[in-house]
Every structure is written in C-alpha cells, then in structure tokens.
Amino acid sequence: MLIFHNPDHALHQPRQEMFRGRLVPCHESPARLHHVMAELQRRPVGTLREPGPLDDALLRRVHAPRYLDFLAKAWEEWIALDAANAELDVLPSVWPVRGFRHDVEPANFAARLGLYSFDAGTPLMGGSWAAARGGAACAIDAARAVLAPEGPRVAFALTRPPGHHAGPDFFGGYCFLNNAALAAQALREGGCTRVAVLDIDYHHGNGTQTIFYGRGDVLTVSLHGDPRTEYPFFLGHADEHGEGEGQGANLNLPLPAGTDAITWRRTLDQALEAVTRFAPQAVVVALGVDTFEGDPISKFALGSADYLEVGRTLAGLGLPTVFTMEGGYAVAEVGVNVVNVLEGFAR
Numbered sequence: 001m002l003i004f005h006n007p008d009h010a011l012h013q014p015r016q017e018m019f020r021g022r023l024v025p026c027h028e029s030p031a032r033l034h035h036v037m038a039e040l041q042r043r044p045v046g047t048l049r050e051p052g053p054l055d056d057a058l059l060r061r062v063h064a065p066r067y068l069d070f071l072a073k074a075w076e077e078w079i080a081l082d083a084a085n086a087e088l089d090v091l092p093s094v095w096p097v098r099g100f101r102h103d104v105e106p107a108n109f110a111a112r113l114g115l116y117s118f119d120a121g122t123p124l125m126g127g128s129w130a131a132a133r134g135g136a137a138c139a140i141d142a143a144r145a146v147l148a149p150e151g152p153r154v155a156f157a158l159t160r161p162p163g164h165h166a167g168p169d170f171f172g173g174y175c176f177l178n179n180a181a182l183a184a185q186a187l188r189e190g191g192c193t194r195v196a197v198l199d200i201d202y203h204h205g206n207g208t209q210t211i212f213y214g215r216g217d218v219l220t221v222s223l224h225g226d227p228r229t230e231y232p233f234f235l236g237h238a239d240e241h242g243e244g245e246g247q248g249a250n251l252n253l254p255l256p257a258g259t260d261a262i263t264w265r266r267t268l269d270q271a272l273e274a275v276t277r278f279a280p281q282a283v284v285v286a287l288g289v290d291t292f293e294g295d296p297i298s299k300f301a302l303g304s305a306d307y308l309e310v311g312r313t314l315a316g317l318g319l320p321t322v323f324t325m326e327g328g329y330a331v332a333e334v335g336v337n338v339v340n341v342l343e344g345f346a347r
C-alpha cells in the first residue's frame with residue numbers, strides 16, 4: 001500500500017469555529033494527522049510518499065475556476081482589508097440563500113466569502129490554500145498509483161483539511177477541495193469508465209454528491225447520520241437518486257443518531273451491494289472515523305476493533321481502492337482507528 005501524506009497539512013491550523021453563538025477551538029486540528037503518522041510508525045502497513053506537483057488542470061475540471069481563484073487569493077484580500085486581520089481566521093457571516101443571485105460575483109470580500117461557502121465553521125487562514133492543494137495532490141497521486149501497471153492495488157491520501165463537504169464551488173464542513181472527487185476524476189481520466197465513491201464518514205458527503213449528481217459514470221454512495229438531525233442538514237436524504245444522466249447513480253443511506261456497530265455494518269453491506277451492482281473498475285473510499293463511539297461531534301458507536309473488520313469488508317470488493325482521509329475528531333484515537341482500517345484491508 002502506498003500512503004501519500006500531505007507535507008503541508010499543518011500550514012492549515014485553524015484557531016476557532018462558530019458554535020452556538022460562540023467561537024470555540026476548532027475540532028479539525030493538525031494533531032489528528034500527527035496521531036495517524038505516529039500509529040503508522042508503530043504499524044507500518046504501507047510505504048509513505050510525498051505527493052508530486054498538483055495537476056491544476058484536473059483540479060479545474062472538478063472545481064469551478066472562479067472558486068479556485070477566490071480561494072487562492074482569499075487570505076491576501078483578508079489582510080488587505082486590515083493588517084490586524086493577520087491574527088484572525090477568516091469566517092463568513094453572510095450567505096446568498098433562496099432567491100438571491102449566485103451568477104454575479106460581488107466585489108465585496110465578505111459577500112464573495114459567503115457566495116463560496118455554506119457555514120461559519122470552516123476557518124480559512126494563511127496556510128489553508130497550500131494545505132488544501134497538498135491534499136488534492138495526494139488524492140490525485142493515490143488514484144494514479146493504483147492504476148499504474150506495477151502499482152499497488154490500494155493507496156491512501158493521508159491529508160487534512162478533509163474534502164468531502166467541498167462542492168464544485170463552495171467550502172464548508174472543514175473542507176476546501178474535494179479530495180475524494182479529485183481521486184474519482186483522476187481514476188476516470190486514467191482509464192476507468194466507471195468509478196464508485198463510497199463515503200463512510202459520519203457526515204453525509206454532500207460535496208461529492210453535488211459534484212457528480214448529474215453524471216452516470218461515477219456512483220456516489222454515502223452512509224451517514226440522518227441529515228434531519230445531523231450536519232450538513234440540507235442534503236443526504238434517501239430520496240436523492242441523481243439527475244439527468246446521473247439518475248440512479250447516487251445512493252444515500254441515512255441512519256439515526258445512536259446507531260450501533262451491528263446496524264452500521266449491515267448498512268455498509270447494503271452500500272457494497274450497490275457498488276458491486278454498478279460494476280466499477282475502481283473505488284474511492286472517503287474514510288472518516290468519526291463513526292467512532294468516542295467522537296465528540298458524532299453519534300454512532302463503532303469501537304476501535306470494528307475498523308479492522310471495516311477494512312477487511314472493503315477489501316472484499318476486490319477493486320483498486322483509493323482511501324481519502326476525511327473526519328474523525330476523537331483526536332487521540334484517530335490514529336489507531338484509521339490504521340485499523342488499512343491493516344484490515346491489507347490482511
């Protein structure tokens with residue numbers, strides 16, 4: 001197994017997020033990846049690599065160019081408003097909801113920030129763009145590695161910030177660039193005619209769903225906390241099946257908060273049956289371990305040992321597989337849980 005790790009992830013070190021009317025320390029921190037790296041030293045299930053330069057052309061086929069241009073300059077613009085802003089994270093506070101226009105890009109920075117985001121929980125700072133780009137490069141390189149003639153059948157994009165909430169032209173849910181979608185697109189362009197993305201993070205992969213919703217060549221399947229009570233709230237229901245050519249190529253399996261490991265694994269089997277029916281040539285697994293019983297912001301109840309079984313089950317697909325690192329906020333256990341999935345898969 002090749003593990004592409006993002007050398008720039010710690011440049012994104014968000015300070016605060018908005019929670020119930022108050023700024024609180026951000027759950028998504030560099031320590032999450034440090035724990036995974038430490039666990040990989042104890043249990044070296046794969047070979048570590050740094051990614052090569054990012055394929056910007058591919059990036060622009062997944063995300064809207066005007067969104068990428070905004071992200072690239074956002075920090076500079078923020079500082080230009082007031083030099084004292086260098087001490088503060090950028091957080092949006094105004095959004096164009098129903099009835100407002102999305103086609104006209106405002107000149108005002110705060111307004112553009114709102115146009116390209118969907119929550120106030122995703123701080124952007126000086127190093128965010130470089131960190132997100134490093135992660136995107138990991139995802140694309142991982143996809144290309146599993147397609148290489150002499151390559152491994154499995155690769156892991158070990159990165160943060162995560163990606164599955166980022167849409168074609170918006171950030172949110174701690175995500176800026178959609179690493180799973182980038183990996184899927186790289187697999188398509190690398191010769192796979194059909195690709196599946198299986199999202200097993202606690203939260204619905206709304207960004208990935210939106211990116212591929214009208215496409216029939218990429219199946220998106222997500223099992224997650226029911227959006228009626230769980231983030232990201234406004235997408236992820238069972239009646240979202242895709243549209244146009246993508247009709248039937250999206251499957252959501254929402255589960256109530258409190259779901260135990262047995263029910264979750266039975267639902268994973270359902271997801272895998274859908275993947276098998278689609279007959280893809282490769283699969284991307286958006287791997288969040290916030291399904292863990294000790295996760296501070298999620299409400300499923302998987303134990304650490306369950307992740308070994310999750311890995312084994314995923315290997316049963318028998319497909320070239322790219323993992324992308326998504327959520328998981330029980331920071332001290334993230335390393336063990338992630339490496340358990342990889343070890344279970346490799347066995």
Ligand SMILES: [Zn+2]
Nearest residue numbers: 201202203327
């Ligand atoms: Zn999550």
